[in-house]
Amino acid sequence: MDERDTDRLPLGRRRRTAASALIAIVVALVVGAFFNAPAMKKTAMEMPFGGARSFKLALVGPLATVSHWLFLDRPARLTAEALGRPAPGPPPVQVVVRPSAPPSGKPGRVDPRKPLPRPYPGHPVHLYIAGDSMAGIPGMALVNLSNKTHLIKPLLDYRISSGLARPDFFDWPAQLQAQTQAFAPGAVVVMFGANDRQGLQTASGKVYWFGQHGWTGEYRRRVREAIAILQDGGVRRIYWVGQPIMPNQTFNRQIRVINDIYRTEAARHPGVEYVDSYSLFSNGRGDYAQYLPGAGGQMQQVREQDGEHFTYAGGLRLAQAVMTLVKKDWLSKNGGTTAPASPQPSAKPSPAATPKP
Amino acid sequence: MLFPTFTFAIFFLLVFVGSWLLMPRQGLWKPFILLASVVFYGWWDWRFVFLLAFSAVANQFFAKAIEGTATLAARKWLLAATVAVNLGVLGWFKYYGFFVTSAVNALHAFHLNADLPLLRIVLPIGISFLTFRVLSYAIDVYRGTLRTSSMMDFAVYVAFFPYTLAGPIARASEFLPQLAAPRDPRRIDTSRAFFLIFGGLVKKMLLADYLATHIVNGVFTTPGSYTSLETLVGIVAYSVQIYCDFSAYADIAIGVSLLLGFELPDNFNAPYTAVSVQDFWRRWHMTLSRWLRDYLYIPLGGNRRGQIRTYVNLFLTMVLGGLWHGAGWTFVFWGALYGGALVVEHRRIDVRKARFKRRRALPEADADTADLGFAAAAPAGAFADASAAAPDSGGSAAAAARSPGAVELDTRPWGGGVWPRVGTFAFVTFAWVFFRSASFGAALSVFGQLFRHWGSIGAAVTPALLLVIVVGIGIQYVPRSFTERAEAGFSVLNPLLQGLVLALGFMLLDVLGPAGPASFLYFKF
Numbered sequence: 001m002d003e004r005d006t007d008r009l010p011l012g013r014r015r016r017t018a019a020s021a022l023i024a025i026v027v028a029l030v031v032g033a034f035f036n037a038p039a040m041k042k043t044a045m046e047m048p049f050g051g052a053r054s055f056k057l058a059l060v061g062p063l064a065t066v067s068h069w070l071f072l073d074r075p076a077r078l079t080a081e082a083l084g085r086p087a088p089g090p091p092p093v094q095v096v097v098r099p100s101a102p103p104s105g106k107p108g109r110v111d112p113r114k115p116l117p118r119p120y121p122g123h124p125v126h127l128y129i130a131g132d133s134m135a136g137i138p139g140m141a142l143v144n145l146s147n148k149t150h151l152i153k154p155l156l157d158y159r160i161s162s163g164l165a166r167p168d169f170f171d172w173p174a175q176l177q178a179q180t181q182a183f184a185p186g187a188v189v190v191m192f193g194a195n196d197r198q199g200l201q202t203a204s205g206k207v208y209w210f211g212q213h214g215w216t217g218e219y220r221r222r223v224r225e226a227i228a229i230l231q232d233g234g235v236r237r238i239y240w241v242g243q244p245i246m247p248n249q250t251f252n253r254q255i256r257v258i259n260d261i262y263r264t265e266a267a268r269h270p271g272v273e274y275v276d277s278y279s280l281f282s283n284g285r286g287d288y289a290q291y292l293p294g295a296g297g298q299m300q301q302v303r304e305q306d307g308e309h310f311t312y313a314g315g316l317r318l319a320q321a322v323m324t325l326v327k328k329d330w331l332s333k334n335g336g337t338t339a340p341a342s343p344q345p346s347a348k349p350s351p352a353a354t355p356k357p
Numbered sequence: 358m359l360f361p362t363f364t365f366a367i368f369f370l371l372v373f374v375g376s377w378l379l380m381p382r383q384g385l386w387k388p389f390i391l392l393a394s395v396v397f398y399g400w401w402d403w404r405f406v407f408l409l410a411f412s413a414v415a416n417q418f419f420a421k422a423i424e425g426t427a428t429l430a431a432r433k434w435l436l437a438a439t440v441a442v443n444l445g446v447l448g449w450f451k452y453y454g455f456f457v458t459s460a461v462n463a464l465h466a467f468h469l470n471a472d473l474p475l476l477r478i479v480l481p482i483g484i485s486f487l488t489f490r491v492l493s494y495a496i497d498v499y500r501g502t503l504r505t506s507s508m509m510d511f512a513v514y515v516a517f518f519p520y521t522l523a524g525p526i527a528r529a530s531e532f533l534p535q536l537a538a539p540r541d542p543r544r545i546d547t548s549r550a551f552f553l554i555f556g557g558l559v560k561k562m563l564l565a566d567y568l569a570t571h572i573v574n575g576v577f578t579t580p581g582s583y584t585s586l587e588t589l590v591g592i593v594a595y596s597v598q599i600y601c602d603f604s605a606y607a608d609i610a611i612g613v614s615l616l617l618g619f620e621l622p623d624n625f626n627a628p629y630t631a632v633s634v635q636d637f638w639r640r641w642h643m644t645l646s647r648w649l650r651d652y653l654y655i656p657l658g659g660n661r662r663g664q665i666r667t668y669v670n671l672f673l674t675m676v677l678g679g680l681w682h683g684a685g686w687t688f689v690f691w692g693a694l695y696g697g698a699l700v701v702e703h704r705r706i707d708v709r710k711a712r713f714k715r716r717r718a719l720p721e722a723d724a725d726t727a728d729l730g731f732a733a734a735a736p737a738g739a740f741a742d743a744s745a746a747a748p749d750s751g752g753s754a755a756a757a758a759r760s761p762g763a764v765e766l767d768t769r770p771w772g773g774g775v776w777p778r779v780g781t782f783a784f785v786t787f788a789w790v791f792f793r794s795a796s797f798g799a800a801l802s803v804f805g806q807l808f809r810h811w812g813s814i815g816a817a818v819t820p821a822l823l824l825v826i827v828v829g830i831g832i833q834y835v836p837r838s839f840t841e842r843a844e845a846g847f848s849v850l851n852p853l854l855q856g857l858v859l860a861l862g863f864m865l866l867d868v869l870g871p872a873g874p875a876s877f878l879y880f881k882f
Contacts, residue, residue, distance in 0.1 A: 009546060013845040018377040018542035020852040021616055024551070025373065027856020029366055032863035039867050040363065075861075079868045088868060140578040144802075147581035156579070291458060297465055299458045305480045312578070312795040 035076055037067035039088035046169040049199030049207050109232050112271025116236055116329055117186070124153040125330050128183055128235075130176065131191035133160040134243065134308070137315030138322070142189065145316075145323045151331060155183050163195040164222045173222075173229055180233025187330065188230050189322055191241040193258040194308070197251070210254065216261065223265045227272055237329050238272040239322055240265075244281035247288045247307035273325060277318050292317070358400040360609045361558055361870075368397065369613065372518075376617050380539045387509045387536070390517070390617075397518035398482075405481040408446070413508075413515040415442055416491040420498045420505045432499055439495040447488045450480055455684030483522040485681055489648050491515060494529035496652055503530045510536045519610040519617075523603070525624040526644035532619070540618025548848030551855065552840065553612030555862050561605035562870035564829045568598040570871065572817050577793050580806040584815035588806040590822065595793050596786045597829035600628060603642070622647075627833035629785070632777040633770045634698040637785055649678050664707055671703060672696035682792070687800065691791045698784060702770035713766045 009015065033040065041064040044056035067073045076088050119125040127146055129139040139156040146152035157179060162170035172192070179185070199207045200218045208214040223240075230238055242259040246252040259278055266274035281302060283289035294300045294313065302314030310318065358365050372393045379386040399406045419439040426432050448456075464470070481487075494511065497503035506514070506529075514532050576583050576591025583591065607624035614621045622644050631637035638646045654674040660667040672693070679692015771777035794800035847855065 009549075009845075009848075010841060012849075013546070013548055013841065014848040015544045016547040016848065016852070018373075018545055021545055021547045021550075022374065022377075023852035024547065024855040024859065025370060025616075027853055028859035028863065029370060031857060031860035033363075035860055035864035036867045076864050076868050079865065083868070085868060137578070143579040144581055147579075154582075291454065298462045299465075301454060301458065312799065 031072075033063060034067045034070065034072040036088065037064040038073050038076070040064070042088065046166065048166075049201065049209075110234060110236060112231070112236060112269075119151040119330060121150065124151050125187055126183055126185040127152050127154045127187045127189065127326065128179055128185035129154060129156045129158070129189045130172070130179070131158050131189075131241070132162050132193075132195050133158065134194045134310070135189075135191035135241070136160075137310040137312055138191070138241070138318040139189070139315075141312065141316040141319035142322055145319055149327075149331065152326065155179070155185070161195055163192045164219065164226065165196040165198050165200055173225055176226055176229045177233065180230060180235060184233075185235055187237040187239065187326060188235050189239045189241060189326075190226065190230075191243075193243045193255065193262070196258060197254040216257070219258070220261050220265060223261055224269075227265065227269050231269075231271060236271060237326075238266075238269075239275055239325055240272055241275040241318070241322065242277050244277040244303075244310075244318075245288050247290075247303075251308075252288070275318075275322055275325065277321070280318060280321055281314070295320075358397055360606070360613075361562055361866075368393075373616060377542050380542060380618070383539055386539070387513055391509070391513050394513070394516035394518040394521065398516060398521050401482050408450075408481045408484070409487070409516050412443075412446070412487055412491055413512045416495055416515075417505070417508050417511045420495050420511075423495065423499050424505050436495060436499045440492065443488050443492055443495075447484060450484055452680075452684045459686075486520070486522070486524050486526055487515070489526045489645075489652075490529070492652060493526075493648065494533075497528070497530050503533070506533045506536070517614075517619075519613040519619075520621060523606045523610070524642075524644055525607050525610065525621050526648050527621050528644075528648075531622060535619050542618070545618060546615050547855075548844045550612040550615035551859060552844050552847065553608040553615070555859065557605040557608035557612065558866055559605075560601040560608070560829075560832075562866050564825055565598045565601035565605065566871045567825050568594040568601075568822070568829070571819075571822055573598050573793075575817065576806075577799070577803060580799075580802045583806060583817065584810040584813055585807050586811070586813075587815035587817045588803060588810075590818050590826070592790055592803065592807075593786055594822070594826055596629070596782070596789050597826050599789065599793075600625070600641075600833075601829050629782050629830055629833050630778060631781045631785075632773050633702055633781055634695060634784060635702055635770065637781055638695070638699075645678070645681075649674050653677060664704075668700040668703060671699045675699060687791045687794055687797060690797070691788055694788045694791070705770045706768055710766060710768075 037060060040060045041057070044053060044060050047053040047056065064073070073088075079085075080087050117125075127142075129135065129142055131139065135158045136156075139158055143154040143156050146154040157175070159170050159172075162172065164172055167173065176188075180188075196219065197210050199209050200215055200222075201207050202218055206214075208218050227238060227240075240262050242262050243255040246255050255278070259276075263274045263276075266272040279286075281289065281292065283292065288307075290301060290303045290307065291299050292302045292314075294317070300313035300317075301311050302317055303309065304311055304314075358368060372390075375389055375393070376386065379389050395406050395409065398409060416439065419435060419442070423432050423435045423439070426435060494503070494514070498505055505511075510533055511529075513536060514527075514529055517527075517532070520527055572587065572591045573595045576588055577595065580588060604625040611621045611623070624642060624644050626640040626643065628637055628641035631640050654670055657670040657673060658666055659670060662670075673696070675696030676689060676692040679688045679690070679695070682688045682691070769777070771780065790803055791797075791800050794803060847858070850858070
């Protein structure tokens with residue numbers, strides 16, 4: 001395939017042959033793969049445990065090693081360092097699993113049975129909202145509802161594709177600990193689970209697959225750990241939101257297993273309240289519904305096109321259910337003290353989740 | 358399969374090699390590219406492939422029937438059936454829930470309970486673009502400006518993967534002739550293709566996604582958490598985000614097609630440099646504007662039935678264009694805003710033209726052919742390149758210039774210069790708020806926040822954010838000749854060097870871009 005120099009475009013731009021284009025594409029992809037090998041390895045490592053992950057790691061693992069030997073991973077790392085960005089590639093510690101936190105005895109822990117302090121103007125209760133992408137829209141609606149009270153200061157912190165299953169992807173226990181210190185929430189809303197239907201790796205390296213007997217025990221331990229971290233950080237109320245009913249039957253069965261863990265753990269821990277979103281998004285027959293009547297009786301689309309995530313109307317429906325509980329606990333006229341509703345923060349919240357005025 | 362992923366890169370490499378190897382044998386190439394397109398589309402959900410197949414077979418059947426029918430009345434009925442089937446499919450998948458909930462809620466307002474079935478319908482990705490493509494084929498065959506193609510050619514046109522999900526809306530009359538003969542493997546505009554693809558990735562990953570995550574999503578979903586200045590910046594940022602996101606997809610689609618030897622129509626031409634709303638629609642989503650003009654506005658009568666009817670046609674076209682974007686009243690209102698603005702601008706020009714005619718005795722024929730941009734009443738089926746008709750100044754002053762005496766009538770509603778550009782951008786940005794918001798209430802909350810919290814700047818407004826916004830608007834003011842010179846310089850480089858430059862670019866994108874690729878905004882339309 002000869003190139004025809006006479007075939008020129010405006011300003012002397014040359015057309016090239018398919019062979020030339022192929023060379024450029026292959027060089028771009030191969031060299032680009034070596035440049036970006038650490039990031040590709042990180043992406044592969046974050047995949048759910050299983051055959052696809054192993055296959056991808058088998059491909060990109062050696063690529064990353066060769067890239068490192070040939071110093072081809074340095075430009076990306078140096079560029080990232082120069083720009084203050086996180087270095088591409090997997091973190092030095094690949095598996096982050098802690099033993100269960102002790103149930104009590106930490107200085108920040110307050111007996112959940114004691115009356116809750118009443119927020120008042122200038123001293124709002126800090127409400128920290130954490131979770132995965134399912135928590136995003138309800139969290140936003142909850143932020144809007146909180147802002148209207150002027151007595152609740154919200155902080156929304158949701159991370160797409162995250163959960164309690166893979167601390168190597170996003171370390172929620174560490175994040176919860178950091179945010180309890182930085183934001184000093186009196187109340188916390190958490191919503192996990194949609195991404196947790198996958199293998200769990202224990203501290204010993206053993207992987208429990210979803211559905212195995214050991215999986216439930218390990219996941220339960222992680223839920224307890226999260227509760228302990230929050231309560232040890234001074235959190236007085238935890239509103240643990242379960243996952244809503246799902247359109248896919250397999251997914252739905254898995255969600256029910258996970259919700260059952262949340263429900264039973266909430267029942268065991270004073271100060272933790274389970275929010276049943278499964279029922280909230282079922283229709284009158286207990287089936288999945290994409291449309292449900294709102295407060296005024298008007299039909300609303302409550303789930304997005306994917307059938308799983310919430311529309312804003314759906315998020316608001318869930319947020320109102322949570323807000324009802326929050327108001328009952330913190331803003332009702334019965335009882336309560338006038339002490340500040342949230343302890344003083346000891347550090348700044350993480351930049352990604354800085355509370356807004 | 359998203360464009361900015363390694364999966365797509367591998368997919369495209371395989372398709373590229375296979376496509377050019379099989380190109381000389383069209384009997385093999387066409388099934389190959391069709392299969393590749395089906396894999397690409399089915400990657401989202403394999404069930405959607407049946408929709409593509411149905412659309413291809415049904416529209417080919419109707420087009421053949423129209424072509425083979427002699428009487429005009431029968432042809433009209435067949436065309437009506439074609440349109441009804443396609444809009445029926447679109448309506449079922451995209452608007453069923455919207456219409457049923459609207460009906461139920463309207464009845465509820467009168468204390469009437471209607472137990473209409475609300476089903477969970479999965480929206481096939483890119484269905485609106487598909488509908489426009491196949492309708493252009495049937496209508497052009499009806500008009501006699503296009504002959505039917507073979508089933509295989511039409512199937513390739515329906516499914517061609519670069520534009521399947523979010524355009525550009527290549528018409529059958531633009532694409533099918535390119536299937537008539539093998540593309541020449543010695544004449545690929547690789548440099549422009551690489552620039553378009555890389556530029557698209559930069560716009561998507563570095564600009565659009567940055568703005569979405571750093572301010573836009575927050576301002577539009579939790580407006581009460583932002584200061585007035587943050588809200589204002591967030592609204593402007595959304596204008597930049599949606600341009601960078603949508604034009605990025607179009608650029609990548611055009612670039613990928615160029616590498617396969619096919620030319621797709623441009624979809625954007627620096628829209629935020631527009632000096633009027635008319636001018637904006639000559640520059641924004643140009644293939645949609647052309648489609649609406651030629652297949653909706655002109656069949657409604659265009660500007661051939663008097664001023665009032667012209668205004669009504671304009672308004673209706675834009676309202677329906679708004680509804681095309683999404684099944685919601687905010688989209689209808691967004692379209693109505695543009696319809697109203699176009700009517701105002703046309704009225705302004707008509708008044709000016711009438712005065713001009715009185716003074717200069719402008720011949721009637723000249724007035725009818727004046728360039729009115731989106732509303733130009735081109736002959737049915739004619740392909741008029743709106744951007745070519747619009748000079749860089751953003752308007753036309755041509756009509757009277759053709760008259761003896763040559764005293765120019767400025768057909769730009771607000772003239773040229775800085776202020777019309779600023780005003781147009783402000784209007785477009787205002788309208789985007791309704792486009793982006795989940796409801797009217799949400800839109801009003803965003804506007805309300807503009808007046809509530811002017812005490813402080815707010816932490817979300819950072820120098821980096823402002824820089825991204827400036828870059829997103831500024832790139833539209835970069836002269837095309839500048840980019841062409843860069844493309845020309847790149848085109849003479851050795852392919853190895855081209856590959857290395859691209860690899861470095863990919864590395865920078867990976868370092869600077871978001872952790873995971875986000876979906877393109879226009880997929881849902």
